[in-house]
Amino acid sequence: MFSLQQLFSKGDRFNALLEDAAREAHESVRLTIEIIKSPGDTTKLDALVMARRKEKKISEKISEELVKTFVTGLEREDIEALARGLYKIPKTAEKVAERFLIATPHLAGQDFARQSEMMTKATDVVLEMVKNLRAMKDIEKIKELNDRLQYVEGEADKLMNELLRELYSGKFDALRAIVLRDLYELMEKVIDRCRDVGNVVMHIVLKNS
Numbered sequence: 001m002f003s004l005q006q007l008f009s010k011g012d013r014f015n016a017l018l019e020d021a022a023r024e025a026h027e028s029v030r031l032t033i034e035i036i037k038s039p040g041d042t043t044k045l046d047a048l049v050m051a052r053r054k055e056k057k058i059s060e061k062i063s064e065e066l067v068k069t070f071v072t073g074l075e076r077e078d079i080e081a082l083a084r085g086l087y088k089i090p091k092t093a094e095k096v097a098e099r100f101l102i103a104t105p106h107l108a109g110q111d112f113a114r115q116s117e118m119m120t121k122a123t124d125v126v127l128e129m130v131k132n133l134r135a136m137k138d139i140e141k142i143k144e145l146n147d148r149l150q151y152v153e154g155e156a157d158k159l160m161n162e163l164l165r166e167l168y169s170g171k172f173d174a175l176r177a178i179v180l181r182d183l184y185e186l187m188e189k190v191i192d193r194c195r196d197v198g199n200v201v202m203h204i205v206l207k208n209s
Contacts, residue, residue, distance in 0.1 A: 014062065015133065015134045018079070018082055018083065019130055019131055019134070022130035025086050025089035025090050028048055028055070028094065029120065029122075030120070030123075031048040031051060032048060033119065036116060039101055048090075052090040062083045063080075078207070086126075096186045096190060106176050107180075115156075122194035125194070133204070143202070146199075146202045
């Protein structure tokens with residue numbers, strides 16, 4: 001069996017593409033959080049749309065390269081799964097931003113700092129995990145990062161239950177409650193998408209270690 005170092009050699013073109021995809025996913029979430037902080041700055045939404053388009057082009061490039069490349073460092077289905085998982089992060093983040101801008105009139109005084117922090121932590125870990133696939137000198141590091149990602153996802157689930165309990169308390173009018181639940185679920189989905197990517201990376205590591 002090939003070593004992981006061989007599988008992800010320095011010249012592997014897919015490594016660079018996957019890292020680019022992880023960076024665009026990270027940037028998409030960063031821009032989404034900026035929109036949440038400053039909904040009046042519409043230029044951030046334009047930048048977010050561009051980031052997702054870049055991610056889509058990277059995903060298409062990976063598919064093209066897979067067709068043209070006979071031998072790959074990773075199994076083809078693993079490359080496809082990782083690229084697909086990374087693409088879903090900015091796609092979901094863009095939905096959060098769009099929904100937030102539509103719902104802004106109903107969100108006065110609402111604080112999304114905790115969700116924003118968790119989304120940031122999750123994408124930070126995803127980016128680091130994908131970068132660590134290149135050299136793969138420390139498999140334990142990947143496992144540690146995945147544990148951290150799973151912890152963030154677990155904390156996000158706890159927060160979601162807490163927020164739902166508040167929504168169902170009757171303190172919000174019906175429309176505001178619907179709007180908030182919609183946003184809460186989309187934000188949690190961003191973190192879920194990150195967890196899914198972490199699971200794919202771990203699957204690759206365990207398969208090839």
